[in-house]
Amino acid sequence: MTDSERMSAFELKSAVSLASIYGLRMLGMFLILPVFVFYAEHELAANHTQAGLALGIYGLTQAALQLPFGMASDRWGRKRVIYFGLALFALGSFIAAISHDIRLTILGRAIQGSGAISAAVTALLADLTREEHRTKAMAMIGGTIGVTFAVSLIAGPAFYHWIGVPGIFAMTGVLALLAMAVVRFVVPNPRITRFHSDTEATPARLKDVLKNVELLRLNFGIFALHAAQMALFVVIPLALKKAGNIDQNHHWMIYLPIMVLSFVLMVPAIIYGEKKFKLKEIFVAAIALMLVTQLFLAGLIDDFRALLVLLTAYFVSFNLLEATLPSLISKIAPASAKGTAIGVYNAAQSFGMFLGGAMGGALSQHYGPSAVFLFCSLLIGIWLIAASRMQRPPAVRTRLFHVREMEPVQAAELARRLAALGGVAEAVVVGEEGVAILKVDQRGWDEAGVMKLIEEEREHGVSQ
Structure with missing residues (x-):
């Protein structure tokens, strides 16, 4: 392998350090997922509507500010915008940590989400890597997010036992401050800062992206996927405790084998889809599997054994779709508008998190957990119809x-x-x-x- 074919030490350092910042920030969001509903109910005297809103509000402010933060980084500098976003995230974390009222916790979560640095981080990564290696660098960030999510489901209950949700919020605030130090002392300064159409959104291309039917199918997909995910975490932790009579501090023993098994089953499907050019078939099958799990969860939420099987099937489909969707965006988006397509896709994902948390909480409070899964089934069913009609993605x-x-x-x-x-x-x-x-x-x-x-x-x- 020649020097031009491998990442330089400078590029590797840039990619690893920026991926760690992504990971630290996502850790703050994911760690509370498996335990927040217990905390909100018992410590804040919150109802499910309020708990769901607290979980989801993060996504609303993030969806609104992702693109503006990316554009601001072009004008005022990547690192300045990242410092500002991490400071907001830390502030929101500390507000949530000291809160004894669900309304203040919701405010803290909203401020956390307003530190929407994703676009600025990817723009900085583009500044620091050669074009030939940018895809590999972006893949490192994507992999970090996936690993962080899996680790958080396992570690969240343990941290809840040791330091409680206020401690988790305080810890994530400290991690955000440490991430600022990483930006200052570890992440290299770019030699040249410029706009990159492959990673950044441009308003001039928004109309083209929003008119592309195939991209709209994928945007709705990531919206529905994360709406269902956030709604699930409003009711599943309580269901596991009730059906399995397992204390929430030990839920990691449930999540650990489920996540390991789901990753093991996911990888061959992705390899088969890419190698045999059957990505659409794998994609549609995963959506169908998710729809089936949602429908069965609506009826078997109180059956512990069924719950374990269905959660495993759910996470197989979730991880498969989460890995496949970015690949499809890359294949389908016009080459000159890839950054804009990714920006819209990320905003749809964040808005799905908000709607899923808010609707999941409201439906759970007023109609019970089965209504949550029926709502998710509706979203996933619409997605299945849309995906089944998509054009076969080019093998590129x-x-x-x-x-x-x-x-x-x-x-x-x-x-x-x-x-x-x-x-x-x-x-x-x-x-x-x-x-x-x-x-x-x-x-x-x-x-x-x-x-x-x-x-x-x-x-x-x-x-x-």
Whole structure:
């Protein structure tokens, strides 16, 4: 492997440190999921509507501010915006930690969510990595989020036993402050800060993204997936305690084997879908499995053995869909609007968390837990219909290459020549960014021809 084919120490340090910031922040959100409803009910005297709103309100402020924070980082600097967002997250955590009233806890959670630094972090990562390695760096962040979620379900009950939910909130506030120190002393400063169309949203492309029916199907999917997830955590912890007569401090013993088994079962399905170009079939099957689990949960919520089987099936489908959706976004989104598509997708995810928490709490309080799962079944059922009608995603992957900065006419000509090569499904050259974005066939493409054209263009720029 040549030096250009592997991540440099600088890039690896950047990716690992920024992934750790993502992980610390998501830890603060996920740790309370399996235990918050107990705390809200017994310590804050809150009803289920209030508890669900406290869980979900984080997503509302995050959905509203993700794109503005990313755009602000272009103007005022990546690290300044990240410091500000982490400070807000810490403030909200400390407010929730000292709260003895559910309304103040809801305020703290809303402030936590307003520290919406995701777009700024990915923009900084793009500044710090070469185009050829950006996908790998982004995958490291994605993997960190998945691992953090699994660890949180297992560790949350243990932390609840040791330090309680106020302690968890205080700990996450301290972690946010430590993350600020990581940004200051560990994350490198970018040599150049610029806009990256592959990772950042631009208002000019929003209309195109919102008109794309295939992307709308995926956006509704991530919305429904996370709405169902948040609604589930309003009622499942109580159901596990009631049906299994297991104290909430020991719920980790339930979540640990479920999460391990779900990951083991998920991986072969993803490999099969990607290798055999059956991603749509795997995707639709996972949605169908989730719908079945929601329907059965509505009727078997008091049967402990059934609950364990259904939760395992739920997390198999959840983890599979959570891993597949970003891949589908990358395959379907226009190469020139990928960053905008991801921004809209992330906002839909956060809004789903809000609606799921709020509706789950209200339905649980007024109609019982079965109503929550029927609501989730409705969302997942609509998604299943929409997904079954989606076009088969192209068997492509995205590759980025550094080129010299050039005028629009030159960029268009280079894009035309690249698109004419074998296996190149789409080519966009963004001259002002000095990047070529290609969608190439997974079954084989003329990589040598692409590299030859790009090298010729670089040499032409040097000779001018």
